[in-house]
Amino acid sequence: MNLVSIRIITAYIENLVPFYEQITGVQAIQYTPDFAELKTSAGTLAIGSTRTLQFFGGETVAQPAENRSAIIEFRVDDVEKEFERLKDFLSSYTVQEPTVMPWGNQSLLFRDPDGNLVNFFTPVTKEAMEKFNSKKD
Known part of the structure; x- marks a missing residue:
């Protein structure tokens, strides 16, 4: 088994994606306005907006900015x-x-x-x- 990615759920994807691009120097792949990935040789940091929670059972599944x-x-x-x-x-x-x-x-x-x-x-x-x-x- 391999850990492949960590996903951050955010209400402000338009702020978080550029932040992680800046600190890592990695260009994010923005698949949709609600989902992006920053891929490194060891794993992927995925960033999803709160709107993606509908695919996992609704907004109560994860809370943004609560880690x-x-x-x-x-x-x-x-x-x-x-x-x-x-x-x-x-x-x-x-x-x-x-x-x-x-x-x-x-x-x-x-x-x-x-x-x-x-x-x-x-x-x-x-x-x-x-x-x-x-x-x-």
């Missing part, structure tokens, strides 16, 4: 470089500037316009690098 338990994580080559690139853009969204975590990743934590937590990280300790280098991307 308080998941962090959307992107492994990047150099967290410091990404922070410098995005510092102005993320100024009102930044939760934690680049910091080395106890598990060996340097992490930049910020929120997207819907309030979802996003983490850009780079393994920096020997153990963390070995952990990620042993996995297929």
